[in-house]
Amino acid sequence: MFNFSIVTEWIHNLLASFMPGWLTTTVECVLIGVGLLLVYSLLALFYIYYERKICAFFQCRLGPNRVGPLGLCQVFADMFKMLIKELIELNNTDKFLFALAPYLVIIASMLSFACLPWGNGLQVIDFNIGIFFLIAVSSIGVLGILLAGWSSNNKYTLIGAMRSGAQMVSYELSISLSILTMVCLAGTMSIPGIVQAQENGWFIFTGHIPAIVAFIIYLIAGTAETNRGPFDLPEAESELTAGYHTEYSGIHFGFFYLAEYLNLFIVSGVATLLFFGGWMPLHVPGWEGFNDVMNFIPSPIWFIGKAIILSFVIIWFKWTFPRLRIDQLLTLEWKYLLPINLVNLVVMVLVVVYNLHF
Numbered sequence: 001m002f003n004f005s006i007v008t009e010w011i012h013n014l015l016a017s018f019m020p021g022w023l024t025t026t027v028e029c030v031l032i033g034v035g036l037l038l039v040y041s042l043l044a045l046f047y048i049y050y051e052r053k054i055c056a057f058f059q060c061r062l063g064p065n066r067v068g069p070l071g072l073c074q075v076f077a078d079m080f081k082m083l084i085k086e087l088i089e090l091n092n093t094d095k096f097l098f099a100l101a102p103y104l105v106i107i108a109s110m111l112s113f114a115c116l117p118w119g120n121g122l123q124v125i126d127f128n129i130g131i132f133f134l135i136a137v138s139s140i141g142v143l144g145i146l147l148a149g150w151s152s153n154n155k156y157t158l159i160g161a162m163r164s165g166a167q168m169v170s171y172e173l174s175i176s177l178s179i180l181t182m183v184c185l186a187g188t189m190s191i192p193g194i195v196q197a198q199e200n201g202w203f204i205f206t207g208h209i210p211a212i213v214a215f216i217i218y219l220i221a222g223t224a225e226t227n228r229g230p231f232d233l234p235e236a237e238s239e240l241t242a243g244y245h246t247e248y249s250g251i252h253f254g255f256f257y258l259a260e261y262l263n264l265f266i267v268s269g270v271a272t273l274l275f276f277g278g279w280m281p282l283h284v285p286g287w288e289g290f291n292d293v294m295n296f297i298p299s300p301i302w303f304i305g306k307a308i309i310l311s312f313v314i315i316w317f318k319w320t321f322p323r324l325r326i327d328q329l330l331t332l333e334w335k336y337l338l339p340i341n342l343v344n345l346v347v348m349v350l351v352v353v354y355n356l357h358f
Contacts (some may be wrong), residue, residue, distance in 0.1 A: 001281065001295045005121030021268070032124055037112055038114040040262060045075045047261040050308075051315050053151040058319045063293035070249075082257075085250040090152070093247075097151035102248065102255035104144030109259040109266065111137035116269045117191055119279045130191035131183060134270070135176055139261065142168045148256075149244040160243030163233045163326055167224055170333045174221035174265035177341040181214040181348045200285065208356060209346040215275045217337050217344070219313065222267035224329065226260065229318035233326050268310035272303060274309075279303040 015024045019123035049064065049072065056063030064071025089095070115134040117123040127133050144166055149161020183189055185207050186197040197203075203211050245256045272278055280297035283291045324332070350356070 001299055003121040004119050008121065015268055029234060036110065038126065040110065040258075043265055044258045047264060047311070048078070050311070051261075054312065054315050055319050058316075066067045072168060076296055079254075081282065082254045083251055087250045087252060088247075093153045097147045099252070101144045101148035102245075102252045104147065104221070105141050105259045106142035106255045108137060108139075108144065108178045109262050111140070112266045113262060115191065116197055116266065116303075117273065117278050118303055122279075122300065123192065125210075126192060127190070129189045131179060131189045131194065133189070135172075135179065137244040139172060140264070141263070145244050148248070152244075154245040154247055156193055157244050157246050160246070164227060164244055166326075167227070167231065167233065167329060168329060171221040171224040171337075174217055174333060174337045174341050177338070177345055178221065179215040179270070179274060180217035181341070181345050183350050184210065184345070184352055188354075191273065191278075194273060195280055197340040198280050200276040200283065202275065202280070202282075204275040204297060207275075207348075208351050210344050210351055211275065213340065213344045218271055218274070219310075221333075221337060222271065223314050223317055224333070226263040226314075228260075228264065228269055228314065229265050230323050231329055232318075232323060233329060235251065264311055264314060265307060268307040268314065269303070271310050272306040276306050277302075293323075 004077045012028065015027055019027065051072075052071075053063045055061075064074035067074040067077050070083040073284055112134060114124040115130060115137070125133070145168070146161050149157040149159075149164070152158075163230070182194070182203055185203060188194060188197065198206075200206075204215055209212075227233075248256065279302050281291075281294035281297060281299075281302055282293060311313070
């Protein structure tokens with residue numbers, strides 16, 4: 001399988017051949033930043049169209065079908081409309097925190113997005129504790145939501161922010177414990193290391209029953225963490241109009257909107273990384289011909305394809321199950337998911353210590 005580090009090293013050596021070291025680093029950072037923003041924006045547009053079409057399919061509708069072939073230009077029209085809308089200034093609000101909140105949400109989403117390994121040798125951030133860094137930066141987003149709800153000086157936004165804070169802080173425990181369970185199996189907190197550990201089999205197949213339990217809990221908690229149905233209490237339209245971003249307009253609202261869809265991809269991408277081998281192709285021991293064919297498929301296609309399939313499952317949740325009450329949502333976490341996760345972590349430790357995994 002092609003190693004993209006060859007390309008990145010060639011670009012680095014090319015720049016270093018006629019630039020001083022500090023300028024080379026600056027140019028590389030700018031190129032990476034522009035690339036991330038471009039991919040981030042295109043993925044957000046794709047996911048908006050993707051969910052609209054899936055939702056229409058579940059409801060026996062056509063979905064976007066007017067603007068452009070198959071409605072493909074509808075999301076671009078919506079994007080331009082949002083960009084040119086007026087930013088409405090409200091009375092009796094904390095203007096600085098009101099303006100800061102959407103940037104905190106989008107920064108947290110971008111930092112998490114940058115941690116994902118897109119292919120073999122194609123990763124922006126690579127620490128030996130990369131998975132810990134990913135959990136840390138993804139937690140910043142809740143601060144933006146709480147600030148948005150409080151600074152808007154609106155009872156609906158405040159209730160939505162309080163719900164979101166309680167929900168996200170609670171379900172972060174289950175996400176973190178599910179991740180820790182797989183880190184225990186991999187034996188490393190390095191993101192490339194976790195992917196490399198699945199070279200001979202994805203963890204969902206080789207990690208025994210604790211890996212399957214961790215995946216199911218992660219999928220439920222990840223859906224709640226992104227404030228998506230049936231866990232979309234912070235944005236319950238029938239109760240809170242639009243929840244914590246009721247008072248936002250224009251590009252500020254667009255930041256919340258983009259972050260929500262990209263968080264869907266990030267949750268799916270981390271699940272791909274932990275349970276389905278990241279960019280690793282599907283290998284079956286003993287089937288050398290099949291494995292060689294799988295290796296011909298580029299690693300970014302493996303990663304993006306797996307993430308999109310898992311995103312479909314999360315979208316399926318939203319358009320299948322009714323919205324929970326806030327007490328049911330928190331009961332599910334504290335009385336069921338968290339105890340099961342703690343027991344599952346202990347079981348995984350025993351599986352690793354006694355070498356019971358496949």
